[in-house]
Amino acid sequence: MSESKQKAIALKYNAEQDTAPVVIASGYGTVAENIIDIAEERGIPVYRDDSAASLLCMLAVGNSVPEELYEIVATIYSQILSTAAQLTEGKHLGYPDLEGAQRE
Numbered sequence: 001m002s003e004s005k006q007k008a009i010a011l012k013y014n015a016e017q018d019t020a021p022v023v024i025a026s027g028y029g030t031v032a033e034n035i036i037d038i039a040e041e042r043g044i045p046v047y048r049d050d051s052a053a054s055l056l057c058m059l060a061v062g063n064s065v066p067e068e069l070y071e072i073v074a075t076i077y078s079q080i081l082s083t084a085a086q087l088t089e090g091k092h093l094g095y096p097d098l099e100g101a102q103r104e
Contacts, residue, residue, distance in 0.1 A: 008032035
């Protein structure tokens, strides 16, 4: 049985320049861990979904996400926006800042 390696992909999207999100980094194992570490250090949201990562890691760096995968990317983006809204709402309600909270 083969060991499951961590997978990660980084996307960027600029509505003024890009027709679809673009793959800016992708990798497995140590490379994936580095992608995640860099994102977290820079405050970039990290969405963890092994199935989505498996599909998106098949794309080459520099390529746009194909139309067939738009729904997956939209789901990821929607979840990130929802989480951000919840965190913002929590700050407005006087809950402590979760910036230093332990991550899974």
